Amino acid sequence: MSHTLLAAAIVIAQILLLVAMGCSxxxxxxxxxxxxxxxxxxxxxxxxxxxxxxxxxxxxSLLYVEAGMIIALLGFAGTFALAKFxxxxxxxx
Amino acid sequence: xxxxxxxxxxxxxxxxxxxxxxxxxACIGSAGLLRLKDFYQRVHAPTLGTTLGTYCMLAxxxxxxxxxxxxxxxxxxxxxxxxxxxxxxxxxLLVRTALHRDREAGSDYVPKSPHKP
Numbered sequence: 001m002s003h004t005l006l007a008a009a010i011v012i013a014q015i016l017l018l019v020a021m022g023c024s025x026x027x028x029x030x031x032x033x034x035x036x037x038x039x040x041x042x043x044x045x046x047x048x049x050x051x052x053x054x055x056x057x058x059x060x061s062l063l064y065v066e067a068g069m070i071i072a073l074l075g076f077a078g079t080f081a082l083a084k085f086x087x088x089x090x091x092x093x
Numbered sequence: 094x095x096x097x098x099x100x101x102x103x104x105x106x107x108x109x110x111x112x113x114x115x116x117x118x119a120c121i122g123s124a125g126l127l128r129l130k131d132f133y134q135r136v137h138a139p140t141l142g143t144t145l146g147t148y149c150m151l152a153x154x155x156x157x158x159x160x161x162x163x164x165x166x167x168x169x170x171x172x173x174x175x176x177x178x179x180x181x182x183x184x185x186l187l188v189r190t191a192l193h194r195d196r197e198a199g200s201d202y203v204p205k206s207p208h209k210p
Contacts, residue, residue: 001102002102002105002106002109003097003098003100003105005105005106005109006097006100006105006106006108006109007097009108009109009112009113010112012113012116013112013113013115013116014116016116016117016119016120017116017119017120019120019123020116020119020120020122020123020124020142021123023120023123023124023126023127024123024126024127024139026127027126027127027135033132033191033194034194035132035187035190035191035194036132036135038187039126039132039135039136039139039187040126042139042183042187043122043123043126043139043142043143046119046139046142046143046147046176047119047123047142049147049172050115050116050119050142050146050147050150053150053151053153053154053169054112054116054150056154057108057112057153057154057157058097060096060097060161062158062166062168065154065158065168065169065172066168068172069168069171069172069175072172072175072176072179073175076175076179076182076183079183079186079187080182080183080186083183083186083187083190084186086190086194087186087189087190087193087194
């Protein structure tokens with residue numbers, strides 16, 4: 001009983017996260033200014049990392065947790081570089 | 094779904110609740126990103142998923158893997174610590190960037206810089 005519930009919850013959570021990623025992508029495509037697009041990219045990678053954790057629980061593999069950690073690291077670097085670029089016009093001064 | 098059958102019922106229900114909570118919070122945050130009107134309002138919405146949504150999902154993952162492997166597994170804590178450190182930095186940098194760009198554009202919506210006459 002509880003395992004059927006868990007299997008259904010994994011599918012529902014994945015669908016919810018896909019909807020969240022879709023919202024971010026729509027905002028990235030529509031965003032009136034550049035900072036809106038950077039913010040949407042930030043939300044997109046966090047949602048992708050949560051989705052990866054869900055896949056990890058589904059398959060029972062700890063490798064997905066490491067992959068999520070790498071996404072978090074590189075996503076932060078990307079957002080930081082883009083924000084610096086918008087502020088100064090160049091990434092490394 | 095063979096490995097998940099090894100979970101005892103209490104762990105399965107705990108993982109279910111935490112996972113649904115985390116995914117719902119992330120979805121609400123991204124919906125706010127889509128629906129709110131202005132950049133300075135929008136910048137607050139996704140932090141719901143970044144903080145509480147991620148924590149719930151990490152707790153679900155820790156519970157699941159610790160019970161499955163029969164020993165405590167805390168790899169996920171690193172993600173939580175890293176996101177806790179970087180989320181405010183990202184947000185502050187983005188808002189300062191937006192403020193700078195709005196001032197450069199001469200917008201009346203943002204307050205003037207206190208350092209310039």
